Amino acid sequence: MSVRRFWASASTLVLAAVAALGIAQPASASSAAADGYVALGDSYSSGVGAGSYLSDSGDCRRSTNAYPYLWAAANSPSSFAFVACSGATTSSVAGSQLGALSSSTGLVSVTAGGNDVGFADVMQDCVLSSEATCLSSVSSAVSQIQNSLPSGLGSLYGSIRSRAPQAHVVVLGYPRFYQLSGSCIAGLSEKERAAINNASDVLNGVIAKQAANAGFTFSSVVDEFTGHELCSGDAWLHSVTLPVYNSYHPKAAGQSGGYLPAFRSAA
Secondary structure: OOHHHHOOOOOOOOOOOOOOOOOOOOOHHHHHHHHHHEEEEOHHHHHOOOOOOOOOOOHOOOEEHHHHHHHHHOOOOEEEEEEOOOOOHHHHHHHHHHOOOOOOOEEEEEEEHHHHHHHHHHHHHHHHHOOOHHHHHHHHHHHHHHOHHHHHHHHHHHHHHHOOOOOEEEEEEEOEEEOOOOOOOOOHHHHHHHHHHHHHHHHHHHHHHHHOOOEEEOOOOOOOOOOOEEEEOOOOEOOOOOOOOHOOOHHHHHHHHHHHHHHHOOO
Protein backbone atom coordinates (compact mmCIF):
# COMPACT_ATOMS: atom_id res chain seq x y z
CA MET A 1 0.00 0.00 0.00
CA SER A 2 1.35 3.45 -0.89
CA VAL A 3 1.96 6.11 1.74
CA ARG A 4 -0.75 8.23 0.13
CA ARG A 5 -3.31 5.41 0.34
CA PHE A 6 -2.15 4.76 3.90
CA TRP A 7 -2.94 8.34 4.78
CA ALA A 8 -6.27 8.28 2.97
CA SER A 9 -7.33 5.31 5.05
CA ALA A 10 -6.18 6.72 8.37
CA SER A 11 -8.60 7.65 11.10
CA THR A 12 -9.66 11.22 10.58
CA LEU A 13 -7.94 14.19 12.06
CA VAL A 14 -9.61 16.85 14.03
CA LEU A 15 -8.13 20.06 15.14
CA ALA A 16 -7.71 22.63 17.83
CA ALA A 17 -10.12 24.55 20.02
CA VAL A 18 -11.24 28.04 20.97
CA ALA A 19 -12.43 29.47 24.28
CA ALA A 20 -15.19 27.61 26.11
CA LEU A 21 -18.74 28.67 25.28
CA GLY A 22 -21.97 27.36 26.74
CA ILE A 23 -25.27 28.49 28.14
CA ALA A 24 -26.46 25.47 30.11
CA GLN A 25 -25.54 25.22 33.77
CA PRO A 26 -23.29 22.17 34.34
CA ALA A 27 -24.86 19.34 36.28
CA SER A 28 -22.95 18.02 39.24
CA ALA A 29 -21.07 14.74 38.85
CA SER A 30 -23.30 13.09 41.42
CA SER A 31 -26.58 14.04 39.73
CA ALA A 32 -25.26 13.08 36.30
CA ALA A 33 -24.00 9.75 37.63
CA ALA A 34 -27.43 8.92 39.02
CA ASP A 35 -29.00 9.04 35.56
CA GLY A 36 -26.37 7.35 33.45
CA TYR A 37 -23.77 8.53 30.96
CA VAL A 38 -23.53 8.07 27.17
CA ALA A 39 -20.28 8.87 25.30
CA LEU A 40 -20.83 9.68 21.62
CA GLY A 41 -18.48 10.88 18.92
CA ASP A 42 -15.41 10.23 16.83
CA SER A 43 -11.85 9.04 17.41
CA TYR A 44 -11.04 11.78 19.92
CA SER A 45 -13.77 10.41 22.18
CA SER A 46 -13.15 6.73 21.43
CA GLY A 47 -9.49 7.16 22.35
CA VAL A 48 -7.62 6.38 19.14
CA GLY A 49 -3.93 6.86 19.86
CA ALA A 50 -4.25 6.09 23.58
CA GLY A 51 -3.88 2.29 23.31
CA SER A 52 -5.53 -0.35 25.49
CA TYR A 53 -8.50 -0.82 23.15
CA LEU A 54 -11.52 -2.79 24.28
CA SER A 55 -11.58 -6.14 22.51
CA ASP A 56 -15.20 -5.80 21.43
CA SER A 57 -14.78 -2.35 19.89
CA GLY A 58 -13.14 -3.44 16.64
CA ASP A 59 -12.16 -0.64 14.29
CA CYS A 60 -13.94 1.89 16.53
CA ARG A 61 -10.92 1.51 18.83
CA ARG A 62 -12.55 2.44 22.12
CA SER A 63 -9.81 2.77 24.71
CA THR A 64 -9.80 2.24 28.46
CA ASN A 65 -7.50 5.30 28.50
CA ALA A 66 -10.11 7.52 26.80
CA TYR A 67 -11.70 10.30 28.82
CA PRO A 68 -15.23 8.77 28.82
CA TYR A 69 -13.94 5.50 30.27
CA LEU A 70 -11.78 7.32 32.82
CA TRP A 71 -14.66 9.57 33.92
CA ALA A 72 -17.04 6.63 34.27
CA ALA A 73 -14.49 4.67 36.31
CA ALA A 74 -14.07 7.62 38.70
CA ASN A 75 -17.76 8.56 39.01
CA SER A 76 -19.62 5.22 38.77
CA PRO A 77 -22.67 6.34 36.79
CA SER A 78 -25.75 4.14 37.08
CA SER A 79 -25.14 3.11 33.47
CA PHE A 80 -22.38 3.80 30.94
CA ALA A 81 -22.75 3.43 27.17
CA PHE A 82 -19.43 4.00 25.37
CA VAL A 83 -20.36 4.13 21.68
CA ALA A 84 -17.91 6.68 20.22
CA CYS A 85 -16.19 5.34 17.11
CA SER A 86 -13.13 6.18 15.05
CA GLY A 87 -13.99 7.86 11.76
CA ALA A 88 -17.43 9.03 12.84
CA THR A 89 -19.04 12.04 11.17
CA THR A 90 -22.00 14.06 12.38
CA SER A 91 -24.28 11.94 10.18
CA SER A 92 -22.82 8.59 11.28
CA VAL A 93 -23.05 9.57 14.94
CA ALA A 94 -26.71 10.43 14.32
CA GLY A 95 -27.31 7.26 12.34
CA SER A 96 -25.53 4.64 14.42
CA GLN A 97 -24.85 5.91 17.95
CA LEU A 98 -27.98 7.64 19.20
CA GLY A 99 -29.74 4.38 20.03
CA ALA A 100 -27.78 4.46 23.29
CA LEU A 101 -29.73 7.55 24.39
CA SER A 102 -33.05 7.55 26.21
CA SER A 103 -35.33 9.82 28.20
CA SER A 104 -33.48 8.74 31.35
CA THR A 105 -29.99 9.65 30.07
CA GLY A 106 -28.49 12.23 32.43
CA LEU A 107 -25.13 13.06 30.82
CA VAL A 108 -23.85 12.98 27.23
CA SER A 109 -20.43 13.81 25.78
CA VAL A 110 -19.68 14.22 22.09
CA THR A 111 -16.90 15.21 19.69
CA ALA A 112 -17.78 15.48 16.00
CA GLY A 113 -17.12 17.71 13.01
CA GLY A 114 -13.57 17.23 11.77
CA ASN A 115 -14.38 14.18 9.68
CA ASP A 116 -17.16 16.04 7.90
CA VAL A 117 -14.71 18.48 6.32
CA GLY A 118 -11.94 16.06 5.35
CA PHE A 119 -9.09 16.93 7.70
CA ALA A 120 -7.44 13.57 7.00
CA ASP A 121 -6.99 14.69 3.40
CA VAL A 122 -5.80 18.12 4.56
CA MET A 123 -3.03 16.60 6.65
CA GLN A 124 -2.12 14.18 3.86
CA ASP A 125 -1.70 17.12 1.50
CA CYS A 126 0.33 19.06 4.04
CA VAL A 127 2.66 16.17 4.89
CA LEU A 128 3.17 14.81 1.37
CA SER A 129 2.79 17.81 -0.94
CA SER A 130 4.01 21.36 -1.39
CA GLU A 131 3.32 24.31 0.87
CA ALA A 132 1.03 25.78 -1.77
CA THR A 133 -1.00 22.57 -1.96
CA CYS A 134 -1.22 22.42 1.82
CA LEU A 135 -2.45 25.99 2.14
CA SER A 136 -5.01 25.47 -0.63
CA SER A 137 -6.29 22.32 1.09
CA VAL A 138 -6.59 24.13 4.42
CA SER A 139 -8.49 26.97 2.75
CA SER A 140 -10.93 24.52 1.18
CA ALA A 141 -11.56 22.89 4.55
CA VAL A 142 -12.20 26.27 6.16
CA SER A 143 -14.80 26.99 3.49
CA GLN A 144 -16.57 23.71 4.27
CA ILE A 145 -16.42 24.46 7.99
CA GLN A 146 -18.10 27.79 7.49
CA ASN A 147 -20.64 26.80 4.85
CA SER A 148 -21.68 23.17 5.29
CA LEU A 149 -20.71 22.02 8.77
CA PRO A 150 -23.18 24.17 10.75
CA SER A 151 -26.19 22.33 9.33
CA GLY A 152 -24.67 18.93 10.07
CA LEU A 153 -23.90 19.88 13.64
CA GLY A 154 -27.31 21.47 14.14
CA SER A 155 -29.05 18.35 12.90
CA LEU A 156 -26.97 16.08 15.14
CA TYR A 157 -27.49 18.22 18.22
CA GLY A 158 -31.22 18.39 17.57
CA SER A 159 -31.37 14.61 17.35
CA ILE A 160 -29.43 14.24 20.61
CA ARG A 161 -31.85 16.56 22.39
CA SER A 162 -34.84 14.70 20.95
CA ARG A 163 -33.52 11.33 22.13
CA ALA A 164 -32.30 12.55 25.53
CA PRO A 165 -34.48 15.54 26.49
CA GLN A 166 -33.32 15.63 30.13
CA ALA A 167 -29.59 15.17 29.52
CA HIS A 168 -26.79 17.61 30.23
CA VAL A 169 -24.82 17.53 26.96
CA VAL A 170 -21.12 18.44 26.86
CA VAL A 171 -19.60 19.10 23.42
CA LEU A 172 -15.81 18.98 23.56
CA GLY A 173 -13.39 20.71 21.21
CA TYR A 174 -10.09 19.54 19.77
CA PRO A 175 -6.52 20.42 20.78
CA ARG A 176 -4.41 22.77 18.69
CA PHE A 177 -1.81 20.68 16.89
CA TYR A 178 1.23 22.95 16.84
CA GLN A 179 3.20 25.18 19.13
CA LEU A 180 4.47 27.86 16.77
CA SER A 181 8.16 28.79 16.95
CA GLY A 182 8.60 25.54 18.83
CA SER A 183 11.21 22.81 18.91
CA CYS A 184 10.48 21.20 15.52
CA ILE A 185 13.37 21.53 13.09
CA ALA A 186 11.81 19.56 10.23
CA GLY A 187 8.42 18.78 8.76
CA LEU A 188 5.84 21.41 7.93
CA SER A 189 6.72 25.07 7.51
CA GLU A 190 5.66 27.61 10.11
CA LYS A 191 3.22 29.04 7.56
CA GLU A 192 1.58 25.64 7.18
CA ARG A 193 1.41 25.09 10.93
CA ALA A 194 -0.12 28.51 11.46
CA ALA A 195 -2.73 27.87 8.76
CA ILE A 196 -3.69 24.54 10.35
CA ASN A 197 -3.99 26.17 13.77
CA ASN A 198 -6.16 28.91 12.30
CA ALA A 199 -8.42 26.32 10.67
CA SER A 200 -8.68 24.68 14.07
CA ASP A 201 -9.96 27.88 15.60
CA VAL A 202 -12.53 28.28 12.84
CA LEU A 203 -13.67 24.67 13.22
CA ASN A 204 -14.12 24.90 16.95
CA GLY A 205 -15.72 28.30 16.77
CA VAL A 206 -18.44 26.82 14.57
CA ILE A 207 -18.83 23.83 16.88
CA ALA A 208 -19.07 26.10 19.94
CA LYS A 209 -21.71 28.31 18.32
CA GLN A 210 -23.89 25.37 17.28
CA ALA A 211 -23.53 23.83 20.75
CA ALA A 212 -24.68 27.08 22.34
CA ASN A 213 -27.60 27.33 19.92
CA ALA A 214 -28.70 23.87 21.06
CA GLY A 215 -28.41 24.76 24.74
CA PHE A 216 -25.41 22.46 25.18
CA THR A 217 -22.16 23.20 27.01
CA PHE A 218 -19.01 23.56 24.91
CA SER A 219 -15.78 22.68 26.69
CA SER A 220 -12.48 23.69 25.11
CA VAL A 221 -9.35 21.61 25.62
CA VAL A 222 -6.96 24.27 24.31
CA ASP A 223 -5.85 25.42 27.78
CA GLU A 224 -5.19 21.86 28.93
CA PHE A 225 -3.08 21.12 25.84
CA THR A 226 -1.13 24.39 25.90
CA GLY A 227 2.51 23.46 26.30
CA HIS A 228 1.79 19.94 25.06
CA GLU A 229 1.23 20.56 21.33
CA LEU A 230 3.47 19.14 18.65
CA CYS A 231 6.79 21.05 18.61
CA SER A 232 6.44 21.78 22.35
CA GLY A 233 9.00 19.21 23.44
CA ASP A 234 6.36 17.49 25.61
CA ALA A 235 3.65 16.59 23.11
CA TRP A 236 0.46 14.87 24.21
CA LEU A 237 -0.32 14.25 20.54
CA HIS A 238 1.18 11.76 18.12
CA SER A 239 2.89 13.20 15.06
CA VAL A 240 3.18 11.06 11.92
CA THR A 241 3.59 7.55 13.26
CA LEU A 242 2.77 3.89 12.81
CA PRO A 243 0.17 2.58 12.96
CA VAL A 244 -0.96 5.48 10.82
CA TYR A 245 -4.36 5.78 12.51
CA ASN A 246 -2.60 7.03 15.65
CA SER A 247 -1.18 10.06 13.83
CA TYR A 248 -2.48 13.42 15.07
CA HIS A 249 -4.47 11.85 17.89
CA PRO A 250 -3.97 12.27 21.65
CA LYS A 251 -1.71 9.92 23.51
CA ALA A 252 -2.93 8.43 26.78
CA ALA A 253 -1.49 11.50 28.53
CA GLY A 254 -3.62 13.72 26.29
CA GLN A 255 -6.76 11.89 27.30
CA SER A 256 -6.02 11.88 31.05
CA GLY A 257 -4.32 15.26 31.27
CA GLY A 258 -6.23 17.12 28.56
CA TYR A 259 -9.67 15.75 27.79
CA LEU A 260 -10.57 14.33 31.20
CA PRO A 261 -10.14 17.61 33.13
CA ALA A 262 -11.98 19.55 30.40
CA PHE A 263 -14.89 17.14 30.52
CA ARG A 264 -14.90 16.85 34.30
CA SER A 265 -15.11 20.64 34.67
CA ALA A 266 -18.19 20.77 32.43
CA ALA A 267 -19.96 17.57 33.48
